[in-house]
Amino acid sequence: MDPIEPVEVYSAFNPAEAEVIKGMLDGEGIEAMVAGEAQGSFSGATPEVTIMVHSRDADKARLLIRSHQEKAGTDKSEWQQ
Numbered sequence: 001m002d003p004i005e006p007v008e009v010y011s012a013f014n015p016a017e018a019e020v021i022k023g024m025l026d027g028e029g030i031e032a033m034v035a036g037e038a039q040g041s042f043s044g045a046t047p048e049v050t051i052m053v054h055s056r057d058a059d060k061a062r063l064l065i066r067s068h069q070e071k072a073g074t075d076k077s078e079w080q081q
Contacts, residue, residue: 003056006033010051010065018049024068030057 001007012018018034025032036049053061 001055003054005055006052007055007058008050009053009058009061011048012050013048015047015049018051021051021065021068025051025053025061025064028060028064030054030061030064032061 010018010021012021015034022032022034030053033052034049035052036047051061051065
């Protein structure tokens with residue numbers, strides 16, 4: 001796999017939660033992108049948003065996200081293994 005190929009490391013149904021995770025990753029030096037925020041604009045639909053990072057950073061990003069959520073006492077979103 002190309003080390004700069006984007007891979008999904010986290011998904012949520014709350015765009016604000018995804019932005020917090022993105023900010024945490026950015027603060028740790030991992031370039032992250034939130035995707036899917038503009039999808040699902042139908043009334044009543046809740047769009048899934050995902051966080052993408054370069055494949056070379058995926059393992060570290062997943063560990064940081066888990067640690068962040070353990071500290072926050074939450075685990076409501078789907079992990080991408």
